[in-house]
Structures are given as structure tokens and as C-alpha cells.
Amino acid sequence: MDSEYAITTQDLTKVYRSRWTRREVRAIDGVSLNVRRGTIFGLLGPNGAGKTTFVKTLLSAVRPTRGSALIFGRDASQPEARRPIGYLPENHRFPTYFTGAGMLDFYAALSGVDAARRKKLIPEQLELVGLSEWATMRIGKYSKGMLQRLGLAQALIHSPTILILDEPTDGVDPVGRRQIRDILGGFEARGVTIFINSHLLAEVETFCREVAILHKGKVALSGKMQDLTAGKGYRLSVPHPPEALTEELRGRATSMAVRDGLVDFQFPSRELANGALDLLRAEHCEIEALAPTTSTLEDVFVRTVSK
Amino acid sequence: MVTLALISDTFREALARKIFWVLFGLSTLLILFFLFLLRIDIASGATATITLFGRQAGANPNVDRLVRGVYGGIATFLYTWGMFLAVFASAGLIPSVLEPGRIELLLSKPLSRTHILLGRFAGNVLVVALNTSYLVLGVWIILGLKTGIWSPVFLISIATTTFIFAVLLSVVVFIGVTLESAAAATMITVALMIISPILAQTSLMMRLLSSEWSRNLWRGIYYSLPKVYEVGKMTLDAIQSRTFAGYAPIWSSAVFGAVVLGAALAIFQRRDF
Numbered sequence: 001m002d003s004e005y006a007i008t009t010q011d012l013t014k015v016y017r018s019r020w021t022r023r024e025v026r027a028i029d030g031v032s033l034n035v036r037r038g039t040i041f042g043l044l045g046p047n048g049a050g051k052t053t054f055v056k057t058l059l060s061a062v063r064p065t066r067g068s069a070l071i072f073g074r075d076a077s078q079p080e081a082r083r084p085i086g087y088l089p090e091n092h093r094f095p096t097y098f099t100g101a102g103m104l105d106f107y108a109a110l111s112g113v114d115a116a117r118r119k120k121l122i123p124e125q126l127e128l129v130g131l132s133e134w135a136t137m138r139i140g141k142y143s144k145g146m147l148q149r150l151g152l153a154q155a156l157i158h159s160p161t162i163l164i165l166d167e168p169t170d171g172v173d174p175v176g177r178r179q180i181r182d183i184l185g186g187f188e189a190r191g192v193t194i195f196i197n198s199h200l201l202a203e204v205e206t207f208c209r210e211v212a213i214l215h216k217g218k219v220a221l222s223g224k225m226q227d228l229t230a231g232k233g234y235r236l237s238v239p240h241p242p243e244a245l246t247e248e249l250r251g252r253a254t255s256m257a258v259r260d261g262l263v264d265f266q267f268p269s270r271e272l273a274n275g276a277l278d279l280l281r282a283e284h285c286e287i288e289a290l291a292p293t294t295s296t297l298e299d300v301f302v303r304t305v306s307k
Numbered sequence: 308m309v310t311l312a313l314i315s316d317t318f319r320e321a322l323a324r325k326i327f328w329v330l331f332g333l334s335t336l337l338i339l340f341f342l343f344l345l346r347i348d349i350a351s352g353a354t355a356t357i358t359l360f361g362r363q364a365g366a367n368p369n370v371d372r373l374v375r376g377v378y379g380g381i382a383t384f385l386y387t388w389g390m391f392l393a394v395f396a397s398a399g400l401i402p403s404v405l406e407p408g409r410i411e412l413l414l415s416k417p418l419s420r421t422h423i424l425l426g427r428f429a430g431n432v433l434v435v436a437l438n439t440s441y442l443v444l445g446v447w448i449i450l451g452l453k454t455g456i457w458s459p460v461f462l463i464s465i466a467t468t469t470f471i472f473a474v475l476l477s478v479v480v481f482i483g484v485t486l487e488s489a490a491a492a493t494m495i496t497v498a499l500m501i502i503s504p505i506l507a508q509t510s511l512m513m514r515l516l517s518s519e520w521s522r523n524l525w526r527g528i529y530y531s532l533p534k535v536y537e538v539g540k541m542t543l544d545a546i547q548s549r550t551f552a553g554y555a556p557i558w559s560s561a562v563f564g565a566v567v568l569g570a571a572l573a574i575f576q577r578r579d580f
Contacts, residue, residue: 060414061410061414061579062579063577087411095319095320095403095409096323109311110413
């Protein structure tokens with residue numbers, strides 16, 4: 001537990017081979033990542049990029065073909081290395097014969113929580129995720145959002161020091177999402193490392209401190225969120241510009257959007273933005289706003305996976 | 308604690324399946340039958356008056372023979388229909404735990420894969436052992452109280468039935484781990500049960516088969532597969548105080564079960580989920 005990194009992977013590679021045709025698919029290919037202790041890390045990537053395989057190798061559900069995965073410096077294939085992990089799988093299938101409390105009791109026991117502590121922790125966790133009143137109800141009756149919150153309680157009940165969450169807000173309504181973010185925020189404050197695998201870029205952008213984008217099984221981009229989305233251009237907002245000028249500026253801008261009677265042009269550099277401003281002023285157009293912009297994570301993501 | 312959790316989970320899942328309740332219900336019906344409908348009045352020594360549904364059955368029957376006959380009937384019921392039902396009920400317990408979305412969560416816990424699979428196996432065996440004990444002990448106590456005959460040899464059927472179930476369950480586990488199909492697990496396991504009395508006719512087949520290679524093939528199949536029929540017959544012979552040839556069917560079945568379960572564990576260790 002004295003490692004600087006919560007997760008370390010080195011040249012992690014998983015090749016699936018078809019049993020009959022011997023065709024190979026490289027799900028992940030030489031992935032080397034370091035996730036610092038106490039950070040909130042987002043793993044992104046298009047479908048089939050290898051995110052799920054990567055997460056499964058961390059949990060030893062998938063055996064890597066090559067390379068290593070360490071959890072707090074310990075080989076992830078060792079059962080003890082997984083003791084500090086709280087995991088919420090995507091598309092989980094919790095046994096429906098459990099009640100909410102029964103399910104927490106079972107998974108907490110598997111995580112090594114003794115009976116006395118479980119008795120104390122189960123009501124607390126159910127309260128935390130807002131399911132106290134459903135404690136004795138069979139989970140077959142739970143909605144998808146409720147199951148997701150119960151799954152989160154299951155991941156948290158043994159006080160893990162690293163949380164691996166696969167699409168944690170999947171199927172949860174906006175209020176529930178906020179609630180989950182607040183809960184996870186509390187764990188971040190306690191120094192828990194949170195590793196999120198998600199498709200919801202806006203959510204990852206607001207919540208994660210660091211991010212990596214997997215593409216075709218390789219790390220295409222990684223870094224701190226603020227560095228990746230820092231100053232990337234200028235937005236010029238103009239009310240009702242003449243049509244001919246609009247067309248000309250559209251050609252110079254990286255993007256154009258119309259909203260509420262305003263036309264927003266996005267320019268990649270200050271020079272281009274000033275040039276556009278000169279043209280608009282020459283035509284006596286009014287300017288609503290000129291502001292530097294940062295890239296959204298979505299911009300970064302699209303640019304990265306489009307290469 | 309972890310082992311107990313795995314076993315109790317298997318219990319919960321088994322109880323959620325109606326077929327285990329059918330098994331339990333049939334056992335209860337048999338116990339109730341002996342409790343309320345069969346009346347035995349000991350007249351002198353080994354003779355008795357037996358009343359079934361209020362009617363006297365036979366003239367001066369031998370109580371000891373009657374009790375052993377009942378024991379034999381119960382043991383046969385358990386060993387055949389009980390075993391079928393238990394295999395049907397258990398066949399889905401391994402594939403269900405390997406379902407995507409469930410197995411990853413289990414594997415994320417600080418447990419070895421061997422621990423997970425053996426916990427499941429032990430839980431399943433325990434469910435059947437308890438049901439078998441319930442029926443056998445129930446009938447044994449009722450008949451003991453009614454006749455004064457306490458023949459502990461009947462209790463052997465708890466051990467032999469549970470043992471053969473464990474051997475067959477190793478096949479269920481193997482098929483479950485490799486094919487993840489409850490239907491395939493049931494079919495193959497039931498086939499082993501059905502083929503067993505045929506394979507047991509080895510001495511007859513040695514005379515009937517003309518070529519040496521076919522005799523060797525028969526012997527090979529016979530010695531490598533579990534001796535479901537012969538262990539059942541041994542149990543019946545023991546209950547009826549008859550002699551039996553030896554314990555080879557038991558240990559050879561045990562070896563089969565251990566090898567198959569070992570293979571299932573080895574495959575489970577290497578699998579990706």
C-alpha cells in the first residue's frame with residue numbers, strides 16, 4: 001500500500017484468439033498508465049477501444065497476454081491485491097433472490113467485513129444511497145437506477161481505497177446522478193482513488209482530474225483535465241451578420257453555431273479572430289462578445305479518436 | 308466467513324429454485340405418510356399388525372423385514388428420483404454464477420477462483436445432503452419409534468446418496484465451466500446415470516463381446532466412469548444385510564469426481580470473463 005500510484009500498468013496487452021480460425025484481436029495493446037493515489041481518473045474511448053478489457057485486467061477477470069497490472073504496487077492477479085478495490089460493473093446482474101440488505105451483506109462478507117461491522121454498515125450504506133426503505137425488498141423489484149445505487153453501496157461498503165466504477169450513472173435520473181457525484185466527491189475528500197470508465201464526457205469533464213483516452217487498444221491521449229482542455233481558441237458572437245459575410249467567416253472559422261439570434265464563430269487563433277473582427281466592423285456589424293475558449297472534453301475526444 | 312458466505316449464497320439461490328422445494332415437498336409427504344398413515348402394532352417379538360389407511364395388511368408380517376424393505380424403498384427413491392431432481396435443480400447453479408455482470412464482481416473480491424468454485428460446489432452438496440438427511444432421518448426416527456427397530460445401517464444412504472451426488476455434481480461443474488449450459492450439464496449427467504446400470508453388466512459383456520479391443524474399450528469406459536448403479540446397489544445390499552463385492556465402485560467414482568472437478572478448476576483458473 002506504499003506505492004505512489006493506485007494503479008500502474010506496464011505494456012498491458014490482451015490478445016483474443018479465435019479457437020478455430022486462430023484470428024487475433026488485440027483488445028488492448030501495450031497500455032502503460034499510472035493513476036496517482038487520491039485522484040479521480042476518467043478512462044474514455046469509443047466503443048471497442050478496449051476500456052472494459054482494461055478494467056477487467058485490473059480485476060483479474062481477464063488474464064493479460066503480456067505486461068503487468070499493479071494495484072498499489074501489488075500484482076492485480078493476487079487476490080489480496082484486490083482487497084482495497086470497490087468495483088461497480090457495467091451491466092451488472094445482481095442475483096434477484098437477494099434483498100437490498102442481503103446483497104450488501106453477501107458482498108461485504110466476500111470483501112472480508114466481519115458480521116458485527118456488516119450489521120452496522122448495511123443500514124448506513126443504504127441510507128447513503130437513499131434505499132433505506134427498500135432494504136428488505138427483493139432486488140428483482142428495483143428499478144435500474146435503484147440497482148445502480150445499490151451497486152454503488154456494494155462497492156463502498158468495505159471502505160475501499162480505490163473505486164473502479166464502470167458507467168456509474170448509467171440508468172440513473174439527473175437527481176440520482178447528482179447524488180452519486182456528491183457521494184463520490186465525499187470519498188475523494190477522504191483520499192480514495194476513483195477510476196471511472198464512462199461514455200458521459202460532460203460528466204467525466206466536470207468530475208475527473210485526470211483522463212486517458214483509449215483508441216484501438218492503445219492510449220491515444222492522457223493527462224490532467226485542465227491541461228487537455230486549456231486555451232484552444234476564441235469565440236466571436238455576432239447578432240445577425242450579413243449573409244455573404246457569414247459565409248466568408250464560416251470558411252475561416254473551425255465551427256459556426258446559431259443560437260438565440262446570435263451567430264457564434266469559433267476561431268483557432270487570436271489572429272484569425274481579430275481578422276474576422278476587422279471584417280465585421282468594416283461592415284458596421286455589432287459585436288456581442290469575443291472571448292477565449294477552452295476545448296471541451298468532447299472536442300478533445302473527437303479530435304483524438306478522429307486521427 | 309468468506310466460505311460461509313459462498314455456501315449460504317448457493318443455499319439462497321437453490322431455495323429460490325422451485326425444484327428444490329419439490330424435492331423437499333416429496334420428502335415431507337413421505338415422512339407424513341409414515342407418521343400418520345402407517346400404523347404398526349408390535350404383537351410379540353418380530354410379528355406385528357400393520358395397518359395402512361386403516362386396513363390391516365397381511366397376516367403376521369415380519370417387522371424386521373418390513374422395516375428393511377421400507378428402508379430399501381426410501382433409499383431407492385432417494386437414489387433415483389431424488390438424484391434426478393437434485394441434478395436438474397443444480398445444473399443451473401454453476402452457469403448462473405458465470406453470467407456476465409455477476410462473475411466480474413465476484414472476481415473483483417479478494418478471493419481465489421478455486422475458492423469461488425469450491426464454495427459453490429460445497430454449498431450445492433450441502434443443500435442436497437440436508438434434504439437427504441431430512442428424509443432419511445425423518446423416516447428412520449418415525450419407524451424406530453413405531454417399531455422399536457433402530458437400524459443405523461439405513462443412515463448409510465445419506466452418505467452414499469450425497470457422495471454420488473457430489474461425483475455427478477463435479478460433471479455439472481465441469482460442463483458449467485466449459486460450456487456454461489445448464490441443459491448440456493443436465494443431459495450429460497443424466498446420461499451418466501442412465502448408462503451406469505448398462506456398464507455394470509461387465510462380466511456379461513465380456514462374454515458377449517467377440518474382439519479383444521471391444522472388450523478393452525468396454526473395460527476402459529467402465530473403469531473411468533462413475534459407478535452410480537453399483538454404489539446404489541451396495542447401499543441397498545448394506546441396508547438389506549446382504550454382502551457386497553467390495554468398495555471399488557466407491558473409490559473409483561471418487562477418483563473420477565476428483566479428476567473431473569480438478570479439470571473444471573484448472574479451466575476456471577485460466578478462463579477470461
